[in-house]
Amino acid sequence: MPMAKVLAKGQIVIPKEIREKANIHTGDKVDVQMTPEGIVVVPIRKTYTDKVRGIAKGKLSMKELEDLYAKKS
Numbered sequence: 001m002p003m004a005k006v007l008a009k010g011q012i013v014i015p016k017e018i019r020e021k022a023n024i025h026t027g028d029k030v031d032v033q034m035t036p037e038g039i040v041v042v043p044i045r046k047t048y049t050d051k052v053r054g055i056a057k058g059k060l061s062m063k064e065l066e067d068l069y070a071k072k073s
Contacts, residue, residue: 023043
């Protein structure tokens with residue numbers, strides 16, 4: 001079972017194999033919950049808006065944004 005160490009400021013490093021299986025990358029946000037079983041870390045999945053933000057300059061229609069998103073996926 002992979003382990004993590006709590007650092008001075010309360011930070012932990014999620015082991016690489018867990019990050020890869022959970023598809024967690026630098027800058028991703030996670031939800032930390034306290035349950036009767038212990039602490040649970042759940043990745044917060046990006047919304048459609050988050051995924052397409054910044055890929056188009058200027059004003060595009062929703063259809064144009066959807067087409068751009070489809071090309072990136």
